[in-house]
Amino acid sequence: MAITREGRICSFCGEPGGPGTDLRLIGGLGAQVCERCVDDFHGILHDEATYAEARGSFPWERMDDAELLATLPQILASAEQNTAFAHEWVDLLRSRNISWAEIGRALGVSRQAAWERFSRRSPDKGATA
Incomplete structure (x- = not known):
């Protein structure tokens, strides 16, 4: 099974990116970030005044x-x-071939709870192991 960036969005600005678009995405574990956001964050982190301003309040407080x-x-x-x-x-x-029991343990839930949450999209519909 290949996990791709096809159809993904930047988790920060919401722009669609990935293959077939001009917006290149990087990241993992679900979160994706585009080059423009990386550049913006880099600029914030490397400019003391901008960094101090960004740390002063949350964006939603100014919206x-x-x-x-x-x-x-x-x-x-x-x-x-x-x-x-x-x-x-x-x-x-x-x-x-990782069992539902192992997945459940990793999530801190029972095998059945893991299966109920994730099996509906999974190609294997069995609750074995």
């Missing part, structure tokens, strides 16, 4: 209601991307 509402779909898209990635990760584990 008006319309900006907050406009950002909500991006937050949900990023959350959905991470949920899909978790399913892909479990599919990868199952393709390597």
Whole structure:
């Protein structure tokens, strides 16, 4: 099973990227970041005044209601991307014959709870091992 960046978005700005787009994404564990955001963060981290300003308040404290509402779909898209990635990760584990019991232990839940959460998208629908 190959996990790809196809159809992914930048977890920070929400722009679509990956193969077939001009926006290159890097990252892992569900979160993806585009080059523009990396450059922006690099600029913040390496400029003392900008860094101090960024540390002073959270972005949502400076947003008006319309900006907050406009950002909500991006937050949900990023959350959905991470949920899909978790399913892909479990599919990868199952393709390597990792048992539902082992997956459940890693998640701190029972084998059944892991299976109920992740088997619906998994190609193997059995609750074996």
